[in-house]
Amino acid sequence: MGYIYMDLSLKLYRNNEVFLDHGTTTLAAVNAHHFASLNESLTGEWKCVIEQKDLRLKWVTNYLKINVKKAPNLFTNLMEDKLTAPIFGWMKTETNVLIGIIMIVVLTVAIVAVFLVVYFKFCTLRRCKKGQVRNRRLEK
Structure with a gap:
């Protein structure tokens, strides 16, 4: 199109709102757009619209429906x-x-917690009652 028509402008729309307006430019200069990072806010309907304002012509060259999911x-x-x-x-x-x-x-x-309670209630007290645990200071 850039070889046939002069003064073309390119706009990138997301959900029918202008996301990026390159203005009047050569289409080869703005052939691709790279996002620095993807996030959920980029979800929606995207379209690339080229306009020739003098002749009032408008073309939708690309239409994408993008769903960006959150990271796992x-x-x-x-x-x-x-x-x-x-x-x-x-x-x-x-x-x-x-x-x-x-x-x-x-x-x-x-x-x-239950096993600790059972252990301290039944296992340690039985040893003390049977005399298995002694206080060596008192034996002298």
């Missing part, structure tokens, strides 16, 4: 990892995985 976090990795997938894979959402982790931690702490 610990909960997503737990659902997808081969080792932990049997435990967390069926939970379907990250909130359920968080609840599952909390339940596992609470259950583990409770089991350890």
